[in-house]
Every structure is written in structure tokens, then in C-alpha cells.
Amino acid sequence: MSSTGKLTIDLDALVANWRALDAMTNVETAAVVKADAYGLGMDRVARALARAGVRTFFVAVPKEGVALRQSVGPKPEIHVFSGHMAGDTDMISDLNLTPMLNSTDQLIRHLEALPGHPFGIQLDSGMNRLGMEPAEWAAVRDTVLAANPVLLISHLACADEPDHPMNAQQLAAFRDMTDGTGVPRCFAQTGGMLLGADYHFDMCRPGIGLYGGLPFSGAQPVVTLDLPVIQTRHLDPGETVGYGNTFTATRETRIATVSSGYGDGIHRIMGPKTVLYAEDTPCPVAGRISMDSISVDITDLGYDPKWLRILGAEQTIDDLADNAGTIGYEILTAMGARYDRLYIGG
Numbered sequence: 001m002s003s004t005g006k007l008t009i010d011l012d013a014l015v016a017n018w019r020a021l022d023a024m025t026n027v028e029t030a031a032v033v034k035a036d037a038y039g040l041g042m043d044r045v046a047r048a049l050a051r052a053g054v055r056t057f058f059v060a061v062p063k064e065g066v067a068l069r070q071s072v073g074p075k076p077e078i079h080v081f082s083g084h085m086a087g088d089t090d091m092i093s094d095l096n097l098t099p100m101l102n103s104t105d106q107l108i109r110h111l112e113a114l115p116g117h118p119f120g121i122q123l124d125s126g127m128n129r130l131g132m133e134p135a136e137w138a139a140v141r142d143t144v145l146a147a148n149p150v151l152l153i154s155h156l157a158c159a160d161e162p163d164h165p166m167n168a169q170q171l172a173a174f175r176d177m178t179d180g181t182g183v184p185r186c187f188a189q190t191g192g193m194l195l196g197a198d199y200h201f202d203m204c205r206p207g208i209g210l211y212g213g214l215p216f217s218g219a220q221p222v223v224t225l226d227l228p229v230i231q232t233r234h235l236d237p238g239e240t241v242g243y244g245n246t247f248t249a250t251r252e253t254r255i256a257t258v259s260s261g262y263g264d265g266i267h268r269i270m271g272p273k274t275v276l277y278a279e280d281t282p283c284p285v286a287g288r289i290s291m292d293s294i295s296v297d298i299t300d301l302g303y304d305p306k307w308l309r310i311l312g313a314e315q316t317i318d319d320l321a322d323n324a325g326t327i328g329y330e331i332l333t334a335m336g337a338r339y340d341r342l343y344i345g346g
């Protein structure tokens with residue numbers, strides 16, 4: 001038996017989520033696989049998605065695109081959100097990556113270093129994170145259009161809140177900047193896809209929905225995380241568990257210690273609200289989460305389990321996110337390198 005956690009990634013569920021999202025629109029559905037496919041392993045995830053029919057991938061930085069190209073081969077398009085920075089030129093050129101240029105500086109760099117090499121433009125429709133602002137765009141628009149960009153993109157700041165006025169405001173800004181250009185457009189991440197056809201344009205680019213997270217409430221869970229029990233012990237009433245003595249036994253108590261901790265992305269703050277499952281039975285965390293171990297109160301279970309499950313259908317990435325005061329994205333991307341990653345389906 002392994003002494004590290006086992007992260008099981010269901011590639012069939014991943015592909016089913018892509019298909020379900022794809023069926024919601026009449027346009028191409030790309031896939032965002034940045035940050036090692038949200039922590040699930042970009043190589044296996046991207047190959048499964050490519051086999052299922054994904055033709056366009058998005059990554060955050062060229063370095064990720066280099067690895068992705070090895071996985072998916074020469075055919076799929078690989079778009080890079082960070083654009084074209086000094087030092088990226090060889091990667092962009094050699095691996096045939098398509099930078100989404102964010103500024104006039106990047107535009108000049110790209111057109112000078114790699115004339116004729118495909119590029120897209122990221123426009124800022126109000127999020128003020130990446131992309132050209134309307135005035136900057138107006139100044140370079142003719143130059144850009146003459147150089148045949150392959151895609152115009154922008155990003156929604158509040159797409160997970162369907163009633164937020166920012167959505168319509170950004171939609172109008174994006175339309176103002178891009179209507180009549182004749183260039184394919186891509187606006188919606190997972191949340192944007194759920195806002196309706198106005199947001200779909202020519203391509204959508206979901207990330208989190210593929211991996212089973214909100215706001216795509218219809219997503220199938222993709223990830224389960226099982227943690228091996230390293231040791232079990234008996235406590236008399238009055239004995240304490242873990243750093244700071246925050247758990248005191250009030251009865252004859254049985255404690256299981258599992259391998260995993262905040263060093264593996266199980267955030268310390270989620271401890272008090274989090275349970276681990278032995279089959280269907282929830283067992284509460286006892287005391288503080290350590291770097292490499294978590295103590296669990298298994299008294300009511302009645303037997304010593306070999307494994308305890310912290311993430312799965314019973315307790316989802318969004319449940320864990322709530323327990324930690326964060327979002328499912330951060331739970332996934334924090335998943336530790338120490339886990340064994342096991343792929344099923346696909």
C-alpha cells in the first residue's frame with residue numbers, strides 16, 4: 001500500500017463535461033488546460049480531450065504550450081493568454097503557439113520578431129487585468145486587422161453571477177470593439193457559456209466546468225482523493241490531538257492519522273468543517289491539519305479503515321472550497337505533487 005494519497009481522475013467524466021458544455025452552444029468549444037489542467041495533469045487531460053474532438057487549447061504561458069505540444073502533436077491550435085513576452089519568441093515559433101497579444105508593446109514585438117506567425121488579440125472589456133483597452137485598440141486596430149489576427153478575445157469578470165450588470169456591460173464593450181472586424185471572436189469561459197447565446201460568439205473556452213466545478217452545476221465530478229491511513233490509536237478521555245491541543249477526547253476515542261496535509265493543498269483552515277469518508281460514513285477531522293498528516297476521529301465508525309476519502313461525490317471540490325473560504329479552482333490547482341495520479345476511462 002502506498003503512503004501517499006491517491007488522486008483518481010476520471011477521463012470519461014472529463015470528456016462528458018466537455019461534451020455537455022459543447023452541446024449548450026452552436027460554436028466551437030475549446031478547452032483551457034493552464035496550470036497543469038487545473039492540477040489534474042495536462043498531458044493525460046489534453047490527450048483525452050483531443051481524442052474527444054477538442055481542436056483548440058488555451059494555456060496561460062508559452063512554457064505550458066511547449067509541454068502541451070508534446071502531448072497533443074502538431075494539429076491542435078494552442079493559444080497563449082499571456083501573449084508574447086521578450087524571451088518567448090523561440091517557443092512561440094518552434095512549437096507553433098498562438099499568442100493572444102495584450103498590448104501595443106506585445107503587438108510590435110510579435111510583428112517584428114515573427115512576421116506572418118499567427119496571433120490573436122486580447123481586449124480589455126472592463127476587467128482591467130489583461131488586454132488592450134478601447135483607446136489603445138482604436139489606435140492599432142487597422143494595423144492589427146491588416147496582419148490577419150486569428151482570434152479576438154476578452155474575459156468576463158463576473159460571469160459566475162448571472163445577474164451581475166458587469167456581464168452586459170462587458171458584452172457591450174466587447175461588441176463595440178469587435179463588431180464588423182470579420183475576425184473570429186471568443187468571449188466566454190465556463191460561466192460566460194451559461195449566460196446564453198449572446199455570449200458565445202465563434203468559440204467558447206471553458207476550464208473549470210470540464211474539471212467538475214461550479215458554476216457548471218451540471219458537471220460530473222472528475223476527481224476523487226483517497227488518503228491512506230498510516231496509523232490508528234486509542235485515546236482516553238482528556239487526551240488531546242495535534243498542534244495546539246485543539247481537539248480533546250471527551251470519551252473513549254479512536255483516531256486515524258492519514259497521509260496528506262496543507263503541504264499537499266489540504267488547506268489548514270478547512271479543518272474544522274471538513275470530514276473524511278469511510279465508504280458512506282463521514283468522520284470529522286480531529287484537531288489541526290498538519291503539513292503531512294491529518295488526524296481523523298473514527299470512533300463512530302466501529303472499525304479501522306485503510307483509506308479515507310476527502311474529495312469525491314460526497315464532498316466535492318466546491319464543498320472543500322466553502323470549508324476553506326475559497327473557490328473550487330484553488331482547491332484543484334493546490335492538489336499536491338506528492339499524490340499518485342491515477343487515470344481511469346478515456
Ligand SMILES: *Cc1c(COP(=O)(O)O)cnc(C)c1O
Nearest residue numbers: 032155189190191206207208209
Ligand atoms: C482561466 C481562464 C479561462 C477559463 O475560465 P473558467 O472559469 O475556468 O472556465 C478562460 N479565459 C481566460 C482568459 C482565463 O484566464
